Amino acid sequence: MNSAKKKLVLFDLDHTLLAVDSDYTWGVFTTAIGWTDPVEFKRRNDEFYAHYKAGTLDIHDYVRFAVDAARRQGATKSIAAHADFMRDVVLPAITPAARALVKRHQDAGDEVVIVTATNEFVTRPIATEFGVTQLIAVELECEPIGEDGAGGWFTGAIKGVPSAREGKVTRVAQWLAERQLDWSDVEITFYTDSINDLALMEKVDHPVATNPDDRLRAVAVERGWPILELFQKQT
Template sequence: MTQIALFDLDHTLLPIDSDHEWGRFLAKIGVVDSDYYALQNERFYADYKAGRLDIYAFLEFALKPLSEHSRAQLNEWHLQFMKEVIQPQLKPSAFDLVKRHQDAGDLCCVVTATNSFVTRPIVAAFQIDHLIATEPEVIGDPMTGNFSGKVLGLPNFKEGKVTRLEAWLKDQGLSLSAVQGSYFYSDSINDLPLLEKASHPVATNPDARLREHAVKNQWPILELFA
């Protein structure tokens, strides 16, 4: 039977939040109104950490800059983002965790609320083949078309992660009940719905509320960047 290993991305495999950092990067290079965008970016980030994020309001904000530029231009900026922001934050301890599961033959997948445009190259850097992310709507060809600024389907957030994972597993001919074991590594109380579905939930670099929940329920706590 197959065993699956699921990883959140931000503050789990990365010690930073890629969504938040992408917003800061756009403000830094002058792609957006720096003062306004930075203020709103921090407000949404605070709401996320507090567990009260309005995901649709955030996505309207976060996906708008993608719709205002060509895919070629966005890809160029993302290469710069990877070099300047992400690559310095790729830590050996995170690679080692992923490799342990890969060496065991586990089916590995990143399950993140951050949109796939931002996260796909990051996940590729970890040599993980599978990604379930919030999907920005694309006009035309999925790989080369421009973004509409809207979200496609259900955001991969909170309970949405469970729904999206179950649909992905069905496409693989699997289900959570049919696998040998399921690991899910996450830092965030926002991921509690999926953590509670996993047979092996691991609170990884957990926020205060997830740490409290993990201790209460005797879940393992992993400090990946300690």
């Protein structure tokens, strides 16, 4: 029966396909170009990142913080800065092995979707670089566009359900429903590094712990899930 099902392959992004955390490094990058106070921003960024790794992150507070510099700078400056960020930070962090894994699934005819807790502004160009058009990311609320054409940029709030922790299950279910599909209609493989994604791993047919953190590695070993070291240096 499974052979008749549509094959769907979900990838987390940061530390799964990408050898860095794009949200965290975007924050570091904006500090380097003078958009934030270096001492205070680093303190708060490190604090949020520790909460993320511990599974205790308040995603709404974090997104307000992470988007604030771009919100204040506006669309034109932010888009230009992100292009530099892609060139200087993201591209060097995309390994041939990660590109090959995505391409292998695409060549097999699988539907590939990146599912990330990082916001859409940071991640859309990264998904495009991988050749992936389907992106489930944290969606950002925008100001209404006024009669003078002003507005339309980020408020700092999240729109809808954030694709973080159990929210990834909700957002994937929504993505399926938009295509008149249900979980039973697809055979899903999911690659992730993070214990934060345990709820989605338990929902899919083929969970793959990819460059897993210590807690996810322990769960994967206990449950017999495959473990992929995508960034392991070849000897």
